Amino acid sequence: MRSALVIGGGIGGLTAAVGLHRTGWRVDVRERGSDLPSTGTGLCLPPEALRALDSLGVGDKTRRTALRHPDVPVRRPDGTPLGVLGAAGAYLVTRPELLRVLASALPPGTIRFSSPADLSTPVDLSAAGDFDVVIGADGVHSGVRGALFGTGVRRVGAVAWWGTSTVPVPVGGETWGRGAKFRLTPRADGRVDWHALVADRHLPAATSPADDPARLFADWHDPIPRLLAESTDLSRHDPLHLPPLPTYVRGRVALLGDAAHATTPDLGRGACEAIVDGVVLATCLTAPDTGAALRAYDRARRRRTRRLAFLSRRLNALATTGRATALRDTALRVALALRPHPERPWSHDLEPDELAG
Numbered sequence: 001m002r003s004a005l006v007i008g009g010g011i012g013g014l015t016a017a018v019g020l021h022r023t024g025w026r027v028d029v030r031e032r033g034s035d036l037p038s039t040g041t042g043l044c045l046p047p048e049a050l051r052a053l054d055s056l057g058v059g060d061k062t063r064r065t066a067l068r069h070p071d072v073p074v075r076r077p078d079g080t081p082l083g084v085l086g087a088a089g090a091y092l093v094t095r096p097e098l099l100r101v102l103a104s105a106l107p108p109g110t111i112r113f114s115s116p117a118d119l120s121t122p123v124d125l126s127a128a129g130d131f132d133v134v135i136g137a138d139g140v141h142s143g144v145r146g147a148l149f150g151t152g153v154r155r156v157g158a159v160a161w162w163g164t165s166t167v168p169v170p171v172g173g174e175t176w177g178r179g180a181k182f183r184l185t186p187r188a189d190g191r192v193d194w195h196a197l198v199a200d201r202h203l204p205a206a207t208s209p210a211d212d213p214a215r216l217f218a219d220w221h222d223p224i225p226r227l228l229a230e231s232t233d234l235s236r237h238d239p240l241h242l243p244p245l246p247t248y249v250r251g252r253v254a255l256l257g258d259a260a261h262a263t264t265p266d267l268g269r270g271a272c273e274a275i276v277d278g279v280v281l282a283t284c285l286t287a288p289d290t291g292a293a294l295r296a297y298d299r300a301r302r303r304r305t306r307r308l309a310f311l312s313r314r315l316n317a318l319a320t321t322g323r324a325t326a327l328r329d330t331a332l333r334v335a336l337a338l339r340p341h342p343e344r345p346w347s348h349d350l351e352p353d354e355l356a357g
Helices: 011-022 047-055 059-064 095-104 143-149 212-216 224-229 270-284 290-319 325-338
Strands: 003-007 026-030 042-045 072-075 081-085 091-094 133-136 158-165 173-176 180-186 192-199 231-237 253-255
Touching: 003 011, 011 026, 011 047, 011 095, 011 270, 042 047, 042 095, 042 180, 042 270, 047 059, 047 270, 059 091, 059 095, 081 325, 091 095, 133 143, 143 253, 158 212, 158 224, 173 325, 180 224, 192 212, 192 224, 212 224, 224 231, 253 290, 270 290
Parallel strands: 003 026, 003 133, 072 173, 133 253
Antiparallel strands: 042 091, 072 081, 158 192, 158 231, 173 180, 180 192
């Protein structure tokens, strides 16, 4: 029986573990956390992510814990509508719920909590240790990636805040301002997640992590000020992105998810791409030649995810521009009104040959 070490028990790592387990691999997942998380923000699962989960037998279970994604209105800070982003076939699910669904598809003991991988040797990453394959699924600050390439993430040039509120917001949406934007995402439990971002050049000279969002977005349209006033789990972070890697595979080690292609959250596809990475990798590894299978995974996923990362960074720059915002808003209104294939708004759909490896 072939064996795989998965470093990181997040969405991508557990997806790969489920896929490999279903095809007869022995899987060992090492997760530095002490348990599955009990809190976390909502995630968008477009149709290709759900089809990938269906291929693992957990798609319906995921849908039962999720909320159908409503179309997303885009507005100016004064509430003037700019258009609507369609979300046909997409669902919203919280990170803890999705992780629980994936973990439930693995045999007990597969995930070793409080067990960070020792990369000081680097797990013998060059030889993959005693495993046939090592999968680096250890997130944006990946130690596996660092051991392989020495490549770290970079700041986007902005500050962001996340939070959750009990203010009812049935639809959600995005608001684009001058050097800033605000996103609302409803959850199945009736709460709403929000994400606020301000470009560095538009931040006041003195900032306080606790009150900055409330102060910076105080004059934006309702319900943004009320959300900020009644939020919990407030956190502040610097959005990061990863420069393109030359490959996602070295020897018998493969990277996936944020470890391979971390980018800004502007396309809302981080969870989706990690899921598809995991399913494609597991599908490729059904082939008897492990080296050829890993190279097939790299061909299937690297170019595609690099393109999505580039588009996400460009969208981030457009949404938070401080120049010619009236022209930007007009262009956005026209683009949303004339967008092709409104019944399939997620244009980067999974190709059948990617699931086939």
